[in-house]
Amino acid sequence: MDAKNLDRVALVSATYPTMSTAARPDSQKSNIRPFPKDRFSDAELVVAVGQGDHQALEVIWTRYASAVRSTLFSALGPDHAIEDLIQDVFISFYRCASRLKNPSALKAYLLGSAVRIAAFERRTRGRRSKWLNIFQQYGADATERQLPEVGQADLLSALHRVLDQVSERLRTAFILRYVQDLTIAEIAVAMETSEATAKRDVARGRARVLLLASREPSLCDYLKYLGGGEP
Amino acid sequence: MTGHEHHSDDAKAAALANVLRNGAEVSAVDDWQETGLERLSRSVIVVKRIAPRRRRWPAFVLAAASFVLVIGGAFWMDLGDRAKKVTFEVQGADLNNPNYVIAPENGTAHLKFSDGSTVDLERSARLRVQQATPHGATLLLERGTAVTHVVHRSNSSWKLFAGSFEIAVIGTRFQAGWDPATETLQVDLYEGTLQIGGQRTGEMAVLKSGQRFHAVGYRANWSISPIDGPSDAGGDVLPMPSVAASLNAPVQQSESPVGKVSSAQPAPARVARDWASAVAKGDFSRIVAEAESRGIANCLDQCSIAEVRYLADAARYTRRFELAEQSLMAMRRRAASEAPAAAYLLGALSESQGRTTAALRWYEQSVAEAPLGRYVSEARAGCLRMLVATQQHEAARAAATRYLNDFPHGVGVTTAKKILSEP
Numbered sequence: 138m139d140a141k142n143l144d145r146v147a148l149v150s151a152t153y154p155t156m157s158t159a160a161r162p163d164s165q166k167s168n169i170r171p172f173p174k175d176r177f178s179d180a181e182l183v184v185a186v187g188q189g190d191h192q193a194l195e196v197i198w199t200r201y202a203s204a205v206r207s208t209l210f211s212a213l214g215p216d217h218a219i220e221d222l223i224q225d226v227f228i229s230f231y232r233c234a235s236r237l238k239n240p241s242a243l244k245a246y247l248l249g250s251a252v253r254i255a256a257f258e259r260r261t262r263g264r265r266s267k268w269l270n271i272f273q274q275y276g277a278d279a280t281e282r283q284l285p286e287v288g289q290a291d292l293l294s295a296l297h298r299v300l301d302q303v304s305e306r307l308r309t310a311f312i313l314r315y316v317q318d319l320t321i322a323e324i325a326v327a328m329e330t331s332e333a334t335a336k337r338d339v340a341r342g343r344a345r346v347l348l349l350a351s352r353e354p355s356l357c358d359y360l361k362y363l364g365g366g367e368p
Numbered sequence: 369m370t371g372h373e374h375h376s377d378d379a380k381a382a383a384l385a386n387v388l389r390n391g392a393e394v395s396a397v398d399d400w401q402e403t404g405l406e407r408l409s410r411s412v413i414v415v416k417r418i419a420p421r422r423r424r425w426p427a428f429v430l431a432a433a434s435f436v437l438v439i440g441g442a443f444w445m446d447l448g449d450r451a452k453k454v455t456f457e458v459q460g461a462d463l464n465n466p467n468y469v470i471a472p473e474n475g476t477a478h479l480k481f482s483d484g485s486t487v488d489l490e491r492s493a494r495l496r497v498q499q500a501t502p503h504g505a506t507l508l509l510e511r512g513t514a515v516t517h518v519v520h521r522s523n524s525s526w527k528l529f530a531g532s533f534e535i536a537v538i539g540t541r542f543q544a545g546w547d548p549a550t551e552t553l554q555v556d557l558y559e560g561t562l563q564i565g566g567q568r569t570g571e572m573a574v575l576k577s578g579q580r581f582h583a584v585g586y587r588a589n590w591s592i593s594p595i596d597g598p599s600d601a602g603g604d605v606l607p608m609p610s611v612a613a614s615l616n617a618p619v620q621q622s623e624s625p626v627g628k629v630s631s632a633q634p635a636p637a638r639v640a641r642d643w644a645s646a647v648a649k650g651d652f653s654r655i656v657a658e659a660e661s662r663g664i665a666n667c668l669d670q671c672s673i674a675e676v677r678y679l680a681d682a683a684r685y686t687r688r689f690e691l692a693e694q695s696l697m698a699m700r701r702r703a704a705s706e707a708p709a710a711a712y713l714l715g716a717l718s719e720s721q722g723r724t725t726a727a728l729r730w731y732e733q734s735v736a737e738a739p740l741g742r743y744v745s746e747a748r749a750g751c752l753r754m755l756v757a758t759q760q761h762e763a764a765r766a767a768a769t770r771y772l773n774d775f776p777h778g779v780g781v782t783t784a785k786k787i788l789s790e791p
Contacts, residue, residue, distance in 0.1 A: 191409065191412060194408070194412065195405060195409075198401075198404070198405050198408060199401070199405075202401055202404060202405075203401070206392055206396065206400075207388065207389055207392035207393075210388065210391060210392035210395060211385075211388040211389075211392065215391070215395050215736050217737060217738065220400065220404060223404060224404065224407060224408060224411060227408050228408070228411055228412070228415060231412055231415060232415065291766075292387050293387055293388070293390075293391040296384060296387055296388060311381070311385075312385075312388075314381075315381045315382050315384070315385035316385040316388050316389055343377055343378070343381045344377070346381065346384065347377055347380055347381065347384075350384060356384070359383075359384075359387075360380055360383075360384075
């Protein structure tokens with residue numbers, strides 16, 4: 138641990154009086170202030186939720202709702218169902234919290250659940266629009282998912298078009314690695330695969346996204362700007 | 369060569385990912401975390417209530433139970449067939465996800481359960497099959513009308529949730545209609561008996577065949593009347609007693625549906641109607657005054673969504689901008705279906721005060737939340753005006769071109785043409 142981190146630990150310790158894990162939530166002594174749940178580790182929170190603790194679920198929501206939302210947004214694009222799907226992710230977690238094999242991998246579990254739910258949503262919509270297109274020329278989904286293309290939104294729309302062309306597995310690997318900044322080990326947990334496969338998927342997903350992005354005019358310009366030349 | 373010029377593939381991928389992260393942040397409503405957490409808390413209560421109870425049995429009990437199971441294998445197989453969860457099939461609608469049914473706009477959807485029970489969803493109604501058990505199912509009516517026929521069995525257990533109301537069903541035929549915008553529930557019971565409870569108030573009503581239950585707003589008075597009698601939505605209402613009171617005189621409550629008692633408080637539906645007519649007459653100050661007399665915070669929390677909408681309009685027209693903003697934010701917080709309209713009105717409100725950046729953001733929010741909504745043409749026209757006002761001419765030209773393409777007769781056509789005609 139470097140000096141900077143040691144300073145930070147010292148500061149945190151001075152600000153919040155800490156307790157040993159054994160004395161944390163279930164201490165019955167009235168003169169001991171309950172350990173604040175927002176400082177629980179992920180594993181402790183999962184155990185608490187498994188025992189029906191709503192406050193622990195609130196802490197998990199506060200800690201990870203944004204990450205779940207941005208994962209769903211990355212996988213689906215601007216979509217009116219995102220708020221519903223966030224709820225699905227957390228309710229599904231609440232239901233099986235007591236059965237999680239590795240409670241410390243909570244973030245990987247939630248984000249893995251989010252990408253699976255997003256993939257399911259995409260598949261069901263694909264099937265639905267396939268049937269609808271028999272009867273009507275234009276599917277409603279494509280129109281529903283338009284953003285007001287103003288400024289940065291152009292870039293975003295182009296990026297979603299690119300991601301739409303990438304296979305589900307590679308797209309998931311790309312999102313978990315680069316949008317959520319998960320490690321290879323965490324991605325392996327989220328995708329329920331080996332670390333070697335996860336690493337390979339990340340590399341292939343990145344290559345595929347960059348290749349397709351180079352064919353999108355607005356993204357191509359953006360990548361040229363980043364790279365100072367050809368993307 | 370600088371480091372900037374030597375961006376690796378990793379750095380490029382990270383930069384693209386950053387675009388996605390920013391997009392997620394921009395697309396989020398300000399208070400989505402608070403409203404989402406509130407919604408999650410409500411859902412968890414429902415999940416907990418319907419979750420099967422688990423008990424830890426001593427090992428010897430389990431061993432004895434196993435022995436009994438082995439001995440009575442054939443009999444058990446027979447029972448096993450009976451203990452299967454009820455299943456259902458849907459006719460007339462596509463399953464958006466495995467348990468979510470949306471009736472088509474011009475027809476009905478029919479759910480047929482394996483125990484013989486049925487649910488008919490009328491036009492555009494939305495229903496979620498939350499849980500199926502061997503004895504029934506838990507249904508969530510999100511909006512619209514559902515005609516339900518539950519086959520009576522000795523141990524059947526069916527529940528239907530609509531907003532903050534819970535309907536416990538044993539074996540009946542009834543029609544339930546739920547409008548989340550006005551928080552109105554109407555239940556017509558044709559056969560059997562129903563128990564209707566308010567989750568937030570803890571009150572409970574018992575409905576018998578031939579009766580209609582009507583409630584507007586979760587804390588408002590409920591009423592029971594005969595089905596073939598006049599609707600009491602705007603008339604006198606019968607205030608429901610609390611649980612304790614209903615234990616004392618439940619029979620009188622449910623067996624005298626025609627007897628009407630005027631309530632001390634005005635019925636919300638009537639208030640909404642009065643406020644609608646006041647808005648139509650331009651009597652905005654009366655609405656604001658009435659809301660103030662009831663307490664603004666109280667009204668924003670407890671009035672129906674329709675009333676909050678009228679209050680927002682009245683506040684806007686009387687230049688009480690802060691109150692208008694509070695009302696519209698309350699609409700967004702309380703009714704997701706009204707959020708895009710409220711976002712558009714917040715944009716208009718900000719524009720009228722010269723807050724162009726905020727107005728642009730709200731208009732974009734409204735379009736993003738409902739790209740096919742009723743205010744999309746107006747909101748995109750607002751975007752055009754605000755892009756010009758914030759000197760984003762290139763973006764304005766692009767948006768104007770798209771606007772003319774999508775809305776050749778929209779309200780923003782003149783603005784769009786003017787933007788494109790300028791050099």
